[in-house]
Amino acid sequence: MTAPSPNHAARAATLVTFQLNGEPVTVAAPPHWTLVEVLRYQLNLTGTKQGCDKGDCGACTVRVDGAPVLACMTLAVLVQGRSVETVEGLGVGGEPHPLQRTFAELGAAQCGFCTPGMLMSASAYLDDLATRDAPTVDAVEISAVLGGNLCRCTGYTKIVQAVAVAAREVVERAQTLAEMSNDEAML
Amino acid sequence: MNRPLSSNPTSRDLHRIDVDDSPVDASGVVGSRHGRIDSLELLTGVGKYTDDLTLPRMLHCKILRSPHAHARIVSIDSSAAEGLTGVHAVITGADMPVRYGVIPWTQDEYPLALGKVRYIGDAVAAVAAVSEEVAKAALALIAVKYEVLPAIIDPREALTRKDVLIHEDNKHGNISKQVTLAFGDVDAALAGAELVIESDYEFHGATHGAIEPHCAMGHVDGKGLLTVWSTTQVPHYLLRELGRVLDRPSHSIRVIQPPVGGAFGGKSEPFDLEFCVAKLADLTGRPVKCLYTREEVFFAHRGRHPFSMHYKTGFDREGRIVAVDGKSLLDGGAYSSFGLVTTYYSGQLLGSPYVFPAYRFDSTRVYTNKPCCGPKRGHGSVQPRFAIEVQLDKAATVLGIDPIELRRRNFIGENSQTIGGFHVGSSGFLQCLSEVERASGWRHKRGNLPKGRGLGIAGSTYISGTNYCIYPTELPQSAVQICLDRSGRVRVFVGTSEIGQGSNTVVATLAADELGVELDDVRVLAADSDLTPVDLGAYSSRGTLMAGNACLAATRELAAKLREVIAKTWDCPPGDVGLAHRKAFRHSDLTVWMPIQEAFILAESQLGTLGAVGSYKTPTENVHGDYRGGTIGASPAYSFTAHVAEVEVDEETGEVTVLSIWCAHDCGLALSPTLVEGQIEGSTYMGAAEALMEHHRVLPSGLRSDGQKRETGPGVDGLLAASSLLDYRMPTSMDVPDLIALIVERPDPRGPRGAKEAGEGPLHSSIPAIANAVYDAVGVRIDDLPITPEKVLAALKRKAEVG
Amino acid sequence: MLRLPELEVVIADSLVAALTRLAEGRHVRALQGGTDLVANLKTGQTKAQTVVALGPLSELHGIDTSGEMVRIGAGERLVDVAQNAELQELFPALTYALARIASPQIRNAGTLGGNLCLDTRCRFINQSDLWREAMGGCLKSHGHECHVIPGGGGCVAALSADSVPVLMVLGAEVEIARLQDGAVLLRRTRVADLYDTDGLRHVRIADGELLTAVLVPKLPEGARAVYRKWAVRQSIDFPLVSTAVRLDLDRDGKLKQGKVAVGVLGPRPRLIPLDRWVGRPIDETLAQQVAAQVFDRCHPLPNVLYDHEYRRERLRVEVLRAIRTWFTPTAAAN
Known part of the structure; x- marks a missing residue:
């Protein structure tokens, strides 16, 4: 058998440049490394977790070009030129993201290990909600959005609640904006 | 406003915590709504797991x-x-x-x-x-x-085969542990019973x-x-x-x-x-x-032991239990793990919440060539609890008694003793029954649901830690060190293991409450053997009661010091000084107060660095029986639970959908109600998953579909059927029922502020509640877990054939 | 954690380049979303030295509903096809089926072409190296015998793609590209003819060929299809029962033609025509008869991790329920 080179990172590593949480980053990624390995082992962004090896649990969920995907199934070299968001990029200027706040307050994170992935799925839903014409918050839809993220602690009840509370904030904001623009239209 | 300020000149330069002038709130932190104190760190990806x-x-x-x-x-x-x-x-x-x-x-x-x-x-x-x-x-x-x-996969084979020994030096062949305990004349009681329910139950393996x-x-x-x-x-x-x-x-x-x-x-x-x-x-x-x-x-693994159980339960005409006779075969897998304890728990933890006038259990754990079984949430008692709760349901049906009422009639009572000699202190079991009865709409729904829908009830109890450590010792089971300082901060060093259940938050809640700070002011450093005192760990639901009591011991010593110093300043009795929400105040005149930081500074200036240690040793009096094995499973205090499940059974497919589960759990006092709810919901969900879909299954050599035992190809015995999170099917967010957590508070004098466990008890009765609901829905009993569609369908066919 | 073996990753910059590399043999694999291939490479059940990433190829993209044959690029993500409003209108059974595949994350990465080319699945192959070694292998790994059908000569791992049964009843075709004399040549084949009975290589696509598009004919008046999936969980799982029913009705509501497609049997899905019921009204009697016929003709195997006898019975019920949607307004349709 052929022994892998001890310093596997050096083998034909490819320079990959992408937007990571809003900032450009370049890494030398071995071609057979997945995104989760590059994030955790090269970039020290250990917020993205690995739970199952092969796309069965959702703990490694990150957003690529906005869409939640499994970092353990995504070859790192294929994010060249794309935008990657991880849990570390949620929240702005030291303020936690509304989801991080509601998860913390409502006890939606127990052990917290599935949570980063859960947050990435939920944040995509919130962003999507914000673009809708007449958004409504629906627990069934939230459950479906989180359908690829296994949680073993909570029974999902408080997770769905926390997402719903944050989602309602989005909806209220949208309604306020709509009312303001209505007012403007009336003027 | 009369607001005496500290006269301590050395503290003037310190940055002070802002304390607003709002009226004193003496309510404290215990029982308030809060999440885990350390969750934001994990939610932002900053916290470091191993x-x-x-x-x-x-x-x-x-x-x-x-x-x-x-x-x-x-x-x-x-x-x-x-x-x-x-x-x-x-x-x-x-x-x-x-x-x-x-x-x-x-x-x-x-x-x-x-x-x-x-x-x-x-x-x-x-x-x-x-x-x-x-x-x-x-x-x-x-x-x-x-x-x-040759490998042994079937636990029954482990009992009979003498030629294959998994541990050659074991004195009892492939038997890892055998326990028989009898209390009262079981045979006579069964002979005289109005009704005897006798059934076999299979509880399958499940992993964490x-x-x-x-x-x-x-x-x-x-x-x-x-x-x-x-x-x-x-x-x-x-x-x-x-x-x-x-x-x-x-x-x-x-x-x-x-x-x-x-x-x-x-x-x-x-x-x-x-x-x-x-x-x-x-x-x-x-x-x-x-x-x-x-x-x-x-x-x-070290997951739930597969149990093969045979239960005989005798009842009188009014549905009162007269005797219980249980025989269990535990499939232990390759090693002992906690198996000795599991074997005792399989019998000892069943003696409450119902009176057993006569009781015998005979449990045998065998070695098999499979991943080792051990403790999974509700260690050793989830399996027999399933059996007994279905037994009660069967009796209720035969006797025509409402199954909730039947359980009430059998309640063991508070300050009572199980037949095995365990002292039961507080018990909110009756309130738990009433709560799920009320919340589920049991009285108007039961019997009036459309075809295929049904309601089931079950109850249970669990330990708040074990009275005895795994190794013999006179040393405390849990200890904390607490320091206060001029910053207004409280540092808690504790040996407990935070595994998501919120043990850090529990000690912080007690510390904040006793010392008059906010949760945010408490820093907890846990589980570092160089820096924190010993705690035995996060198992047997011991954390809240044991570390909580240790924490109380230390905080109360510190609070007493603070009160004395402040009382001197205010010239009032120490008992008049209250501490809450970053303020020290006079109970008798709430307009008199000072920021807690000032109080800390005052005390530090007078007494030097403020610190205290606290430890917890389990009680020695009135806990357990006085016979070999009589201590195993004994706890300082017991939690109580009741579940009602509402299910829908699809009679064409056999599929069971759990629509809602109401779980009422007596945790003594909910120090952190949000966390208690989380434990109730998580336990109930995990039980429901075991009831319906999860199965940690090891294939016998007949891994071939034809079930033929295969002589060739060594090594095919003992493969896991499901060893990935794809094949081992744990419910997704789209598979869980509505979980309704109902907190019942029946404080126990042995718990910190009355608190008892919440982490494991609420799993037990969710499983039999679902099984009983399936019977209520379609009239078939699935005594062989998990309740899969093919079993339900087969049972429905048998029922139709019998007519 | 499991890691990928060392690989060469080629990011194809043209279809010609991709086809050239794919023509080298089975050690070169096409990679779309990676949700199947990457998992199989990690567990070692698929061996490859090179993967050709097809992401940038414009030939594999686009959804064109203008013609009589709707064209969906093979590289379109499952989520985009499932959420396409026009497709939802034209082929609700297809978009429903795609929306039931695995999980949101997998639908965000996985593609329609990838689902059609999903490797067959079996509880004796979708395992770790150690597991397969302990078992002594099987026809699809390093062994010489089948554990699903003892003594069986061919691999019977299951086609588990949710998209296939519904595309079969819709009469869909796929477009397959290859190189000839340096030029791209396209051929077309019906989805119903795309699969073979060999679980080791069940997709009839040769080395050097690439599935580039799916073409679905618009349904005539009176025609509708329904997809039914059963799995233990509502998300993440592959189907354990997967069936699509299409009925074309005449103006009187009688059956003009119909067919049932069934997946998760062996490597090849089964298409059952309903000719014998032509002219019959769509009612419970017909539903029961069709379901019984499907039950008779289909024999789910113990290849995927669920009791195969139950799967057979469940298949009967799912067909029944699919047909009931034609005459029971409350029955769930899609």
Whole structure:
């Protein structure tokens, strides 16, 4: 058998440049490394977790070009030129993201290990909600959005609640904006 | 406003915590709505779990595992692996020839197999290399010669086969533990009973499924101190076993337990990887980390024991139990683990919440060539609880008594004693029954639901920690150190293991409440054997009661000091001084108050650095029976639970959908109600999953579909049917019923502020509640878990045929 | 954790380049979303030296509903096809089926072409190296015998793609590209003819060929299809029962033509025409008869991890329920 080179990172590593949480980053990624390995082992962004090896649990969920995907199934070299968001990029200027706040307050994170992935799925839903014409918050839809993220602690009840509370904030904001623009239209 | 300020000149320059002038709120933090104190760190990806840690020059460890369920190791040649570039060390069983095990009396495991392997997945050798990939490649170069032995998969076969011994030196063949205890004249009582329900029950295996795989990192520093970071939920037991196996004194070992990504009992004893990283770190002089694959987590297992049970329960005409006779066969897997305790629990924890006038149990745990079973949430008592609660339901049906009413009639009462001699203190069981009855709409729904819908009830109880430590000791079970300082901050050093259940928050809540600060002002440092006092770990639902009591002891000592100092200033009795929400105040005149930080400064200036230790020892009086085994399963206080499940059964497909489960749980006092609800919901969900879909199943050699036993192809015995999170089907967010958590508070004098456990009790009765609801819906009993569509369909067909 | 073996990753910059590399043989694999291939490479059940990433190829993209044959690029993500409003209108059974595949994350990465080319699945192959070694291998790994059908000569791992049964009943075709004399040549084949009975290589696409598009004919008046999936969980799982029913009705509501497609049997899905019921009204009697016929003709195997006898019975019920949607307004349709 052929022994892998001890310093596997050096083998034909490819320079990959992408937007990571809003900032450009370049890494030398071995071609057979997945995104989760590059994030955790090269970039020290250990917020993205690995739970199952092969796309069965959702703990490694990150957003690529906005869409939640499994970092353990995504070859790192294929994010060249794309935008990657991880849990570390949620929240702005030291303020936690509304989801991080509601998860913390409502006890939606127990052990917290599935949570980063859960947050990435939920944040995509919130962003999507914000673009809708007449958004409504629906627990069934939230459950479906989180359908690829296994949680073993909570029974999902408080997770769905926390997402719903944050989602309602989005909806209220949208309604306020709509009312303001209505007012403007009336003027 | 009369607001006396501190006269302490030395503290003037300090930055002060802003305290607003709002009226004093004496309500305290206990019982308030709050999440985990440390969750934001985890939610932002900043908190470091074990696998998130790296050290300079760290090596990676991989473990070679047996492809045979039962085999003698003839030879191991690791020379090729050692020669591979990037490999720093290879170890085998001979490098750590000391048996370990969490129970001192039944130590039957080697960190790496010595002489024999006993299940597919048993650890044989370990490699430390520069990367996971090189380590994995090295494993393929280790040549192990096996002499394959016949394997035992069926626990019944373990009882009868004398020619195959899984542990040759075991005195009782393949029996790992046997317990028979009898109280009262069971046979006479059964003979005189109005009704005897006699049934067989099968409880299948299930595993914990924590999302974080096991991981450990070891490092030996220049002075010879071994540090092991581990995903363990029992750092203290890990430290003890590391010391024994590696022949190191305790003071030269430091165990640190970073945040753990779920455990549920699956990380409650030492595992091969912790010994391997320690040994390899010692040999190589470099830090070594090992992270399990998901399949290795399934091998490590220590999950719910499969039970085959036979129960005879006698009732009088009014539905009162007159006798219980239970016989159980426990499938233990390859090693002992906690099996001794499991075997006792299988009988001892059943003696409440119902009166058993006569009781006998006979439980036998056998070894089989499968991953080892151990404690999963509700250790040892979930299985018999399923049996007895279905027995009660069957009796209620025959006797025409409402099953909730039948349970009420059998309630053991508060301040009572089980037939096995356990003292039951507080019990909110009747309130639990009433709560689920009310919330579920039981009275108007039961019997009036559309076809295929049904309601089921079940009740249960669980321990708040065990009265006795796993090893004999007079030492405290839990301890804390607490410091206050001029910053207005409270530092708590505690040995407890935060595994997501919120143990850090529990001690912080008590500390904040007793010392008059906010939760945000309490910093908890937990589970670092160099820095925190000993706690035995997160198992048997002991944390809240034991660490809570230890915490109270320390905080109350500190609070008393604060009160005395303040009382002197205000010239009032210490009892008049209250501490809450960053204020010290006079109970008799709430307009008199000072910021708590001022109080700390005042006390520190007068008394010096403010610190206290507290510890907890379990009670010695009025706890348990006085016979061999009478202490096992005894607890200072017991929680109580009732579940009502509402199900819908699709009679065409046999599929059971749980629509809602109401769970009322008596946790004594909810220190952190949000966290208690989380435990109730999580436990109930986990039980529902076990009831319907999860199955940790080992294939017999008839892994062929035709069920034929296959003589050729050694090694096919003992494969896991499902060893990934795809095949081991844990419910997704789209598969869970509505979970309604109802907190019942019946404070127990032995609990901190009355608090009892909440982490495991609320699992038990969710399973029989679902089984009983299925019967209510479609009139068939599935006594063989899990309740799968094919079983329901087959039962419906049988019922239709019988007419 | 499991890691990928060392690989060469080629990011194809043209279809010609991709086809050239794919023509080298089975050790070169096409990679779209990676949700199947990457998992199989990690567990070692698929061996490859090179993967050709097809992401940038414009030929594999686009959804064109203008013609009589709707064209969906093979590289379109499952989520985009499932959420396409026009497709939802034209082929609700297809978009429903795609929306039931695995999980949101997998639908965000996985593609329609990838689902059609999903490797067959079996509880004896979708395992770790150690597991397969302990078992002594099987026809699809390093062994010489089948554990599903003892003594069986061919691999019977299951086609588990949710998209296939529904595309079969819709009469869909696929477009397959290859190189000839340096030029791209396209051929077309019906989805119903795309699969073979050999679980080792069940997709009839040769080395050097690439599935580039799916073409679905618009349904005539009176025609409708329904997809039914059963799995233990509502998300993440592959189907354990997967069936699509299409009925074309005449103006009187009588059956003009119909067919049932069934997946998760062996490597090849089964297409059952309903000719014998032509002219019959769609009612419970017909539903029961069709379901019984499907039950008779289909024999789910113990290849995927669920009791195969139950799967057979469940298949009967799912067909029944699919047909009931034609005459029971409350029955769930899609």
